[in-house]
Amino acid sequence: MNVILIGYRASGKSTVGLLLSERLQVSFVDTDQLVEEAAGQSIKELVALEGWEKFRERETAAIASLRDVNACVVATGGGAILSGANRDLLKNRGALIYLKTPWPDIIERLRRDTRESQSRPQLTSENLVAETIAVLNERIPLYESAADFTVDTQDKSVVRVTNDIYQYLLEAGIVSKINKLKKC
DSSP states (O other), X not given: OEEEEEOSTTSSHHHHHHHHHHHXXXXXXXXXXXXXXXXXXXXXXXHHHHHHHHHHHHHHHHHHGGGGOOSEEEEOOTTGGGXXXXXXXXXXHEEEEEEEXXXXXXXXXXXXXXXXXXXXXXXXXXXHHHHHHHHHHHHHHHHHHHOSEEEEOTTOOHXXXXXXXXXXXXXXTHHHHHHHHHHO
């Protein structure tokens, strides 16, 4: 059983995923990193050269490559849930945890990332605020319908978010399942 984190870009999936994997004592996988490693370039470069459609194809291949992975924490890209095939693949691989993050927090994090030269490619031609709100409105129903558990990240530290997820996993019997898989 894997724990799969879904949510919009800059919602904290990679940061929380690393902490959660340490807490569960399992591996951590980031599908965006898998795409970058396979492509030999950053997502920003890949999108600039080949477009979003090709990136989404590579993302699906990265998700499909997890079919033999058990007992790990997976952080997905923010748009991984756009494809019904991806949602099915993810649902069949583990428990989906949605990191619900308010759009002002997302925008602040994206602006900070841009200042640190870790910018992500734009999704639309809109400005950052308009793009974030529009894309979130499209994706929130998908995140909510796919999720087994939703954690609201508003006003919470990454440690608190990690603890909330861990508590859910404990109560749902998922920690027990993961521990059994680790012994195999």
